[in-house]
Amino acid sequence: MSNSVIIGQYVPGHSPIHRLDPRMKIAIIFIFVIVIFLANNWVSYSILTAFALLSTISTRIAPSFILKGLKPVWFLIIFTFILHLVVTKEGDVLISVLNFDIYSGAIWKGLEISLRFFLLILMTSLLTLTTTPISITDAIESLFHPLNKIRFPVHELALMMSISLRFIPTLMQETDKISKAQASRGVDFRTGPIKERIKAVVPLLVPLFVSAFKRAEELAMAMEARGYNGGEGRTKFRELKLKKADLFVLIFFILVLIGFWISRS
Amino acid sequence: MEPRHYIEFQDVSFQYPNSEDWALKGVSFHIKPNEWVAIIGHNGSGKSTIAKLMNGLLSPQQGTIHVQELPINQETIWDVRKKVGMVFQNPDNQFVGTTVIDDVAFGLENHGIPREDMQKRISYSLKAVNMEEYVNHEPHNLSGGQKQRVAIASVLAVEPELIILDEATAMLDPKGRNSIMNTVHQVRQDRDVSVVTITHDLNEVLFADRVIVMNEGNVWFEGTPREVFQKHDELQAIGLDTPFVTQLSRHLNKLGISLHKEPLTHKDLMDELWTLHSTR
Numbered sequence: 417m418s419n420s421v422i423i424g425q426y427v428p429g430h431s432p433i434h435r436l437d438p439r440m441k442i443a444i445i446f447i448f449v450i451v452i453f454l455a456n457n458w459v460s461y462s463i464l465t466a467f468a469l470l471s472t473i474s475t476r477i478a479p480s481f482i483l484k485g486l487k488p489v490w491f492l493i494i495f496t497f498i499l500h501l502v503v504t505k506e507g508d509v510l511i512s513v514l515n516f517d518i519y520s521g522a523i524w525k526g527l528e529i530s531l532r533f534f535l536l537i538l539m540t541s542l543l544t545l546t547t548t549p550i551s552i553t554d555a556i557e558s559l560f561h562p563l564n565k566i567r568f569p570v571h572e573l574a575l576m577m578s579i580s581l582r583f584i585p586t587l588m589q590e591t592d593k594i595s596k597a598q599a600s601r602g603v604d605f606r607t608g609p610i611k612e613r614i615k616a617v618v619p620l621l622v623p624l625f626v627s628a629f630k631r632a633e634e635l636a637m638a639m640e641a642r643g644y645n646g647g648e649g650r651t652k653f654r655e656l657k658l659k660k661a662d663l664f665v666l667i668f669f670i671l672v673l674i675g676f677w678i679s680r681s
Numbered sequence: 682m683e684p685r686h687y688i689e690f691q692d693v694s695f696q697y698p699n700s701e702d703w704a705l706k707g708v709s710f711h712i713k714p715n716e717w718v719a720i721i722g723h724n725g726s727g728k729s730t731i732a733k734l735m736n737g738l739l740s741p742q743q744g745t746i747h748v749q750e751l752p753i754n755q756e757t758i759w760d761v762r763k764k765v766g767m768v769f770q771n772p773d774n775q776f777v778g779t780t781v782i783d784d785v786a787f788g789l790e791n792h793g794i795p796r797e798d799m800q801k802r803i804s805y806s807l808k809a810v811n812m813e814e815y816v817n818h819e820p821h822n823l824s825g826g827q828k829q830r831v832a833i834a835s836v837l838a839v840e841p842e843l844i845i846l847d848e849a850t851a852m853l854d855p856k857g858r859n860s861i862m863n864t865v866h867q868v869r870q871d872r873d874v875s876v877v878t879i880t881h882d883l884n885e886v887l888f889a890d891r892v893i894v895m896n897e898g899n900v901w902f903e904g905t906p907r908e909v910f911q912k913h914d915e916l917q918a919i920g921l922d923t924p925f926v927t928q929l930s931r932h933l934n935k936l937g938i939s940l941h942k943e944p945l946t947h948k949d950l951m952d953e954l955w956t957l958h959s960t961r
Contacts (some may be wrong), residue, residue, distance in 0.1 A: 550779045582779045585821035633775045638775035641767040642738055642835065643791035645759060651793050653786035 438555035441632030500526035693744035722895030766836030772828035826857025
């Protein structure tokens, strides 16, 4: 597993953001992501940036850790910036390099899109950094609960998510074991032309799938033996309760949104 | 009045779909309340099928199975599963929760136990298997033996009357095996519960009150562990190996050193050996 990618990685902690109700976090981030696209001048961008930075600081996770973790995304951000620099042709020509004009509008546009992109990634990664996957699952089950009325299988979906999460490390270990076993039988995963290397993955995937299906079958039987009979009549051990702190954060966020709306031109 | 038989099999036959052979051929036996019964047999003898029949994971084509004088059918199946807990062979493939506490809670949630009771039952049952320090651990950070202990805790939390260990120690190292057997022992001291261990490891049989030996879908023999091990040669003929202690005492016997009584455990054997001279 690569440790440099932090998207989807949980960092244990006790910061106010960690303790926030996961439903609240998801809702706020969802609204935030939409609102980013409505910003249209530097004041409104500053408000959103300030909010994002305040959230980042409140997680009490070292900013250097977060920035380092976003490394793979930096490339995308810079790429979008350059793309806009080349494509956009608005405003005055600032510099001309080798017959190629760079416009002032292009710089603005590029900065704007890059900033949007950055804020978007930052906020969503804050969610996964401060919330355990299982809390996210619980939150999704709770937020989607009304969809039960139209017979959307909310409980089954949530259970599926949590079981997948639980089996990721198990299957990772298994992949590792199988790849070692196959390597010892002479399968070469690392060298040779791409075509050969893709072929080498087949003896890895086939046993992995076979064992995954076997696991699924046994798990289903174990679940049945333990009385699992669908979502009906089930009680829930984990309970999400809105606390005072959650309401404060919500009010604060609404104030930010109002400020943002007024500042828009 | 407490029923005389906790579980009763009457002339039960079972055949797996797509299979010509009968896995069980008219099997009858019973298990008393609070009894520890070991069911042994080599692969394909039908012992695991019995386990799955006991809590309705499979249903027999012929014969009836009663749990507390209640026949197992579609209406009673969920009540039966509440009373009959089951621990399977593979430690990983029965761990449903993302953490230890979630896994124990899973069974309780299924049976609709109110939230307020859950915490109490979870901490009680984790304590019973000595896993209370691992409440928030994830399964991939636990050893096989620890996972099986969590599985036992998950079963205990539902407060069953019978626990089936379906080759629950087969995938564990000797240390893990011992810890599971000791755990079950301890649990039985604290509460009234019947235990059925299904195994091909004859060392586990020593703990049992009674042993049922299965061979080719039939009950081949029923008796105490001591009685079973006396049938040494016949056991080997149906593919079962007797424990080291029994084998040693048989070899001693052949050499003309007859022990006072057939030893079953290492301690028995040692006591027999060091008192050999004085009791002669």
